[in-house]
Amino acid sequence: xxxxxxxxxxxxxxxxxxxxxxxxxxxxxxxxxxxxxxxxxxxxxxxxxxxxxxxxxxxxxxxxxxxxxxxxxxxxxxxxxxxxxxxxxxxxxxxxxxxxxxxxxxxxxxxxxxxxxxxxxxxxxxxxxxxxxxxxxxxxxxxxxxxxxxxxxxxxxxxxxxxxxxxxxxxxxxxxxxxxxxxxxxxxxxxxxxxxxxxxxxxxxxxxxxxxxxxxxxxxxxxxxxxxxxxxxxxxxxxxxxxxxxxxxxxxxxxxxxxxxxxxxxxxxxxxxxxxxxxxxxxxxxxxxxxxxxxxxxxxxxxxxxxxxxxxxxxxxxxxxxxxxxxxxxxxxxxxxxxxxxxxxxxxxxxxxxxxxxxxxxxxxxxx
Numbered sequence: 001x002x003x004x005x006x007x008x009x010x011x012x013x014x015x016x017x018x019x020x021x022x023x024x025x026x027x028x029x030x031x032x033x034x035x036x037x038x039x040x041x042x043x044x045x046x047x048x049x050x051x052x053x054x055x056x057x058x059x060x061x062x063x064x065x066x067x068x069x070x071x072x073x074x075x076x077x078x079x080x081x082x083x084x085x086x087x088x089x090x091x092x093x094x095x096x097x098x099x100x101x102x103x104x105x106x107x108x109x110x111x112x113x114x115x116x117x118x119x120x121x122x123x124x125x126x127x128x129x130x131x132x133x134x135x136x137x138x139x140x141x142x143x144x145x146x147x148x149x150x151x152x153x154x155x156x157x158x159x160x161x162x163x164x165x166x167x168x169x170x171x172x173x174x175x176x177x178x179x180x181x182x183x184x185x186x187x188x189x190x191x192x193x194x195x196x197x198x199x200x201x202x203x204x205x206x207x208x209x210x211x212x213x214x215x216x217x218x219x220x221x222x223x224x225x226x227x228x229x230x231x232x233x234x235x236x237x238x239x240x241x242x243x244x245x246x247x248x249x250x251x252x253x254x255x256x257x258x259x260x261x262x263x264x265x266x267x268x269x270x271x272x273x274x275x276x277x278x279x280x281x282x283x284x285x286x287x288x289x290x291x292x293x294x295x296x297x298x299x300x301x302x303x304x305x306x307x308x309x310x311x312x313x314x315x316x317x318x319x320x321x322x323x324x325x326x327x328x329x330x331x332x333x334x335x336x337x338x339x340x341x342x343x344x345x346x347x348x349x350x351x352x353x354x355x356x357x358x359x360x361x362x363x364x365x366x367x368x
Contacts, residue, residue: 023040023042023123024042025040025042025123025124025125025126026039026040026042026043026046026047026123026124026125027039027040027042027043027121027122027123027124028040028043028059028121028122028124029119029120029121029122030059030119030120030122031117031119031120032080032117032118032119032120033058034058034059034060034076034120035056035057035058035059036054036055036056036057036058036059036062037055037056037119038055039051039054039055043124046098046124046126047063047095047097047098048097048098049062049063049097059076059122060073063095063096063097064096066093066094066095066096067093069091069093071091072089072091072105075089075105076107076120079107079109079120080109083109084108084109085106085107085108085109086105086106086107086108087106088104088105088106089104089105089106089107090102090103090104090105090127091103091105092131100128101126101128102126102127102128102130102131103124103125103126103127104124104125104127105122105123105124105125106122106123106125107120107121107122107123108120108121155193156193159189159190159192159193160193162189163186163189163190163193166182166185166186166189167182167186169182170182170183170186184309187225187259190224192252194216194217194220194221194255207241207242207243208241208242208243208244208246208247209239209240209241210238210239210240210241210242210247210250210279211236211238211239211240211279213247213250213251214236214250214251214254214277214279215236217251217254217255217258218234218235218236218254218258218275218277219234221234221255221258221259221262222234225259225262226262231270231271231272231273232262232266232270232273232274232275233273233274233275234258234274234275234276234277235274235275235276235277236276236277236278236279237276237277237278237279238278238279238280238281239279240279240280240281240286246320249316249319249320250279250288250320250337252312252316253288253313253316253317253337254277254288254290256309256312256313257290257313257335258275258277258290259309260309261275261290261292261294261333262275264294264295265292265294265295265333266292266294266295267295270294272293273292273293273294274292274293275290275291275292276289276290276291276292277289277290278290278291285338285339285340286338286339287336287337287338287339288336288337288338289334289335289336289337290334290335291332291333291334291335292332292333292334293331293332294331294332294333295330295331313335313337317337320337320339321339322337322338322339323337323338323339323340324336324337325338
């Protein structure tokens, strides 16, 4: 199209010069020796220079040698080795008229149908503000991490103090039932502190690796609740990932179930007691189970006695869109929390209706 409109070379040159002067970012036109043969108006304004100081000069000598940078020379040399364009080379330098600036360079080689010579278009973009903003953001993130670290430390200390106060109160009350309730409250405060500590030491990407998370929780529970003379151990199996919120809920479920097994599944003379925490995932579905090889004792009507712990587990499972199933017998009890990627409601409506995620929760107990 341009060839048809501009058969006269002078007209084509006039158009090229107008285009160069119209570009808002500084632009240079270099010959094959990297001498400046044209510069945009914005280049002269940005670097406070004149055509007399620029035209005919080697690019590396312009602006008192400000561009005489070995890495820049190496980058530009690539354009003569069958590379028609180069992008996003950044240089930070102290320029005489500007001070320290970060500049982003883009280059393109132009070949012509007549003659064997080529020219290079070199665009320069001042990205100093962009880089300064990035540095400020990094500093803000660093400060945020520091404040979060301090917050986590204070939360941990506060929870430890609360647990100690509850323990002192439990020793002072005369009612055995009140003491039992206070001990349960203390255990839950400690478990929440353990979960917060585990999440804090996990990856900060917003995605938590569940295997290490569960392992840290069970180790903390074991250290605080299993006496030296007891022969009960806790094992974790499987792995997966979850968001911080999901990992917190799953951690609370694991804590409640493990503590429940330690309290009720093993008599004092138990040898080789084992609690196993298993997490398995398949696509968007997953199953979390906590099993023990304890007594598996059932309450009167064949169901475990409901309490605060059971209510917490059911509420957390509902938030996760999961179902809770309990299988208890002699020996052993297994509680499974299962989330299906797609659930159906045939039992409620007679038709297969997808639910994403499933929101039913049920507790079933079977004699082993």
